[in-house]
Amino acid sequence: MPELPEVEALALDLGGRLDGRALVKVHVAAFSALKTFDPPLSALEGGLVEGVSRHGKFLDVQAAGLHLVLHLARAGWVRWRDEVPAIPPKPSTKSTLALRVVLDDQAGLDVTEAGTRKSLAAYVVRDPQDVPGIASLGPDPLTDDFTLERFAAILRAEGRKQLKGVLRHQGTIAGIGNAYSDEILHAARMSPFKPSDGLSDDEVALLYTALRETLGAAVERSRGLAASELKGEKKSNLAVHGRTGETCPVCGDVVREVSFADSSLQYCATCQTGGKPLADRRMSRLLK
Template identity: 40%
Template sequence: MPESPEVQALVEFVAERAVGRDIAGFEVLDYPEYKTRAVMPSVLAGCRIVAVSRHGKYVDIDAGEHHLVISFGRGGWLVWHDDGETDAHGGDAEEAAGAIVDAPAVASVALSGGSGFDVIDTGGYRSVGLWIVDRPTEVPGVAKLGPDPVDPAFSRESFDRPIVGRRKQLKAVLQEQTSFAGIGNAYSDEILFVARLSPVIHASELSEEDRDRLFDALRTVPRSAIDARRGIPLDRLKQAKIDAMLVHGRAGEPCPNGDGTVHDFTFAGASAQYCPECQTGGVIL
């Protein structure tokens, strides 16, 4: 699932190429993934893109009177093309998509000058969401978003509010979009590893020192990841994310700190990777 660092890199990529250009056409190819049925997709035709931004994991294409909001869910992504023939890096658009070449397009945006992009769904099931709204907050998921840890305005008060006193496992709290926008399964593992905290400890059990470490990790891990992803071609962002992980997806490998072996723990239909020596006092979950 794309999380805030990869979505931010995508947003900056698209903004650089699309802002100031007109939408020549917007075609929905899989209507179950289009959520605002009362609004015809054709309303975007002729609109000029004035900004592209991110709300948590959502992409917001600001076209003046209308906003095209995209949620990639678990398997969605975006493929850019120029003149319908090449991607923005000079290669064949399908070849550039690599492993996602066979993924079906959910929707397609054509821009003035011939460029554009397709929203695809690689998951084998419908996980993408598309909305055309007057304001991004008309999308329920956007309206409910908590503070974003990469926002310069993110404060200790913003952090404490969903953490202090919560009798809920820490990894689950970090992934709640109503608590912290943009953090998902992978980066929650990374944040907890850097903070040296167990994924299953209840937030209410954290000491002040624990909360200090978590607050620092919650800010620095995704911010560093955003810096590292900038400039990477869209089709390589997923692999760049995988390659950069310290513990997520690395069960059975040595701990990056040299303190033992990374373990996997599955609970409530989700999984976590962690180092027992670093995070759980040597206890295997």
């Protein structure tokens, strides 16, 4: 799933490619992806691209005084094409193509979504705040006003909620997903199940530093990369996420996993839980 660093890099890459270009057509290949009807997609046609930006994990292409906002969900991506087919795509439930943006020189973007779970969303709005997911976003963790004091207040307000869930909740902190929450907690050497309000002042400062440095480093590594390179860059620099059974790069212990109904988390017991493996609730139920 694209998270803050990848969406930031996508915005930078596409901003350079689309600057001053005109949108000729936006084709919908998956009708379920388009979540708005007013303004219509056709209102974008002929408009010059005015910029590309990010709101949490939302990508925002501004053109014709409007905003084409994309949420790539778990399996979505944006692919640059030097030349798009002349024949418009046919709507299909089997294709990975969700939308195609055609530019004034027949280059364009394919917005795709792999898998059968269709969660990718596209909106055409007059103001990004008209998108419910953007309107409800928490603060961006890489802005100057996301201070240690503000972070500490967030953790106190979340009470006994587990750190993993607090970091991932978009209404609490914007842009962090499953992968980078695992990485932040590993860098801070904290259990994903530790209560949010159970941290000492020193632990809050440690987690804040891990959050800012982990995300900041990922953004810097991704800066200047083309969209086609971002997934590989992310995967190659993860310490624990997606590396179940591999060796922790810090201590050499095995990376472990806790599975849930539709996701999983990875962690190092030696680094994060005092050497004690966390209970895998799904496996525990299967063994009963």
